[in-house]
Amino acid sequence: MRQPMVAGNWKMNGSSDSIKELITGIKAGVGEANAEVVVCPPFVYIPMVAEVVAGTAIKLGAQNMCAQDAGAHTGEVSGPMLKDVGCEYVIIGHSERRAMYGETDEVTADKYSAVLKNGLKPIFCIGETLEEREQGITEQVVAHQLDAILKTAGAASLANAVLAYEPVWAIGTGKTASPEQAQEVHAFIRSKIAKEDAVIAEGLRILYGGSMNPANAAELRSQSDIDGGLIGGASLKADDFLAICVAGQG
Numbered sequence: 001m002r003q004p005m006v007a008g009n010w011k012m013n014g015s016s017d018s019i020k021e022l023i024t025g026i027k028a029g030v031g032e033a034n035a036e037v038v039v040c041p042p043f044v045y046i047p048m049v050a051e052v053v054a055g056t057a058i059k060l061g062a063q064n065m066c067a068q069d070a071g072a073h074t075g076e077v078s079g080p081m082l083k084d085v086g087c088e089y090v091i092i093g094h095s096e097r098r099a100m101y102g103e104t105d106e107v108t109a110d111k112y113s114a115v116l117k118n119g120l121k122p123i124f125c126i127g128e129t130l131e132e133r134e135q136g137i138t139e140q141v142v143a144h145q146l147d148a149i150l151k152t153a154g155a156a157s158l159a160n161a162v163l164a165y166e167p168v169w170a171i172g173t174g175k176t177a178s179p180e181q182a183q184e185v186h187a188f189i190r191s192k193i194a195k196e197d198a199v200i201a202e203g204l205r206i207l208y209g210g211s212m213n214p215a216n217a218a219e220l221r222s223q224s225d226i227d228g229g230l231i232g233g234a235s236l237k238a239d240d241f242l243a244i245c246v247a248g249q250g
């Protein structure tokens, strides 16, 4: 039985005051969650959030990581640093990083391996654009993105990772994939991995991301191959995020 996960990707939002309020609100209601709950604040606020969540079930994640451990990499943050401040998870390959910061499949695969090497767990994001969906190549696109890590780190590496299927056309747009559309791709992803390792595939958590909100979370989360959500916009309001954390069967 896979433990569901709901992870909040706060992106580049917030201030000391608003983030303190947000995490305090989440902490107050997290006892009701039927999921492992993870928050991914902007780097600079991670230590403050870590202090608030200390001793609770809320886990910490980062939104990005450098593939190198230390040295002359101006502006980057390393795995050992993220571990040092209490992170357990790192989002890798988010479509915004692929599209806006030039992260290729090769870069995401390097980062994925570096996260694991540092004893952290990647939340590895894959997903097609609207154009690719309309061309009918969704499965080829996600298979190609997955192959980047399967070829370098192997299917066994997924024992310590989480996948997030995030159709790019659904991220931050208010357009959610229907539960059937999402389930179809999740099932494809799991079956692709099962061809390499059936046990790993069965235990692997695959999150859905893309305009998940309190109104659609229960139906999405009840799909058999959807193991929770990676939440952007709705994770910035404690009540909405908590409503997603308690929704459905996971």
Ligand code: PEP
Binding pocket: 009, 166, 170, 171, 172, 173, 174, 209, 210, 211, 212, 230, 231, 232, 233, 234
């Ligand atoms: C995301 O960016 O990972 C995401 C799912 O965003 P949103 O929920 O805002 O679509």
